[in-house]
Amino acid sequence: MSQPDSAVADAQGGAATESLAALAKRHGLRRAIARPSLPYYVGQLWARRHFVLKYATSRNVSKYSQSMLGQLWQLLTPLLNAGVYYLMFGVILDQKKDIGNYTAFLITGVFIFTFTQRTVSGGAKSISNNLSLIRALHFPRAALPLAYAVQELQQLMWSMLVLIGIVLLTGEPVTMTWLFIPVALLLQLTFNVGASLFMARVGAFARDMNQLLPFIMRTWLYASGVFFSIPDRVADLPESLAFVQYIMELNPAAAYIELMRDLLIYDHPAPQWAWTTAIFWAVFALVIGFWYFWRAEERYGRG
Numbered sequence: 208m209s210q211p212d213s214a215v216a217d218a219q220g221g222a223a224t225e226s227l228a229a230l231a232k233r234h235g236l237r238r239a240i241a242r243p244s245l246p247y248y249v250g251q252l253w254a255r256r257h258f259v260l261k262y263a264t265s266r267n268v269s270k271y272s273q274s275m276l277g278q279l280w281q282l283l284t285p286l287l288n289a290g291v292y293y294l295m296f297g298v299i300l301d302q303k304k305d306i307g308n309y310t311a312f313l314i315t316g317v318f319i320f321t322f323t324q325r326t327v328s329g330g331a332k333s334i335s336n337n338l339s340l341i342r343a344l345h346f347p348r349a350a351l352p353l354a355y356a357v358q359e360l361q362q363l364m365w366s367m368l369v370l371i372g373i374v375l376l377t378g379e380p381v382t383m384t385w386l387f388i389p390v391a392l393l394l395q396l397t398f399n400v401g402a403s404l405f406m407a408r409v410g411a412f413a414r415d416m417n418q419l420l421p422f423i424m425r426t427w428l429y430a431s432g433v434f435f436s437i438p439d440r441v442a443d444l445p446e447s448l449a450f451v452q453y454i455m456e457l458n459p460a461a462a463y464i465e466l467m468r469d470l471l472i473y474d475h476p477a478p479q480w481a482w483t484t485a486i487f488w489a490v491f492a493l494v495i496g497f498w499y500f501w502r503a504e505e506r507y508g509r510g
């Protein structure tokens with residue numbers, strides 16, 4: 208008989224008396240890769256917060272280590288992206304004629320959406336790209352998508368410097384609402400972490416998702432009001448389709464973009480439910496994403 212299914216015989220080789228599983232349970236033994244309880248798992252993750260920060264920082268440093276300009280690319284990349292999008296949508300497609308301070312409007316949307324896009328895309332690959340690390344070391348696997356989120360937050364800090372400079376150069380005043388910028392970014396980061404954890408599990412077991420994700424992200428980009436004003440775009444829809452505006456404004460990416468525009472651009476008010484939507488998605492994504500990822504903790508890196 209096989210060992211896992213066999214019973215433990217008595218000392219004289221007599222009849223079986225107790226299964227191995229029952230014997231292990233009676234003596235408090237458990238599987239080496241068993242999923243820990245949720246509170247214990249959170250404690251493990253907190254204990255490894257320095258690893259998460261160090262891993263994220265080292266990835267950012269190594270990303271530009273082979274280039275001549277090095278870390279300067281952290282400023283140049285968002286600046287070049289801003290220039291390309293402004294040329295395409297502001298000049299060629301002439302979107303700027305209907306929106307005040309279109310430069311700040313567009314670049315705010317691009318930078319804020321890119322933060323979510325890169326975090327979620329990186330999280331989806333965080334498990335499959337680190338199988339050797341997972342199989343060699345024991346640590347809470349959620350540390351990997353968290354590290355990718357921290358990496359993108361570090362990159363966003365450079366992008367925000369560029370964005371604030373552009374906003375000031377386009378004539379926007381510094382107002383008291385700027386004090387809420389860290390709050391809006393914290394809500395977006397919370398959402399990004401939750402979405403990243405959710406996609407990390409999906410990407411770990413459904414490898415085709417990594418091929419589909421760029422198309423999903425591109426669709427999300429065009430549906431989030433990055434290049435246009437959602438109320439203006441849906442204003443000509445028939446009354447029977449008025450719900451389309453509400454659906455688009457409930458989009459979490461659109462909510463975080465509109466919040467940041469409201470804080471940075473004086474004459475651009477956010478939709479009525481922007482703060483409520485942003486808080487809801489942050490809490491919902493973190494709770495569901497963390498729980499969903501934790502449920503498969505013992506399966507990552509196997510096979």
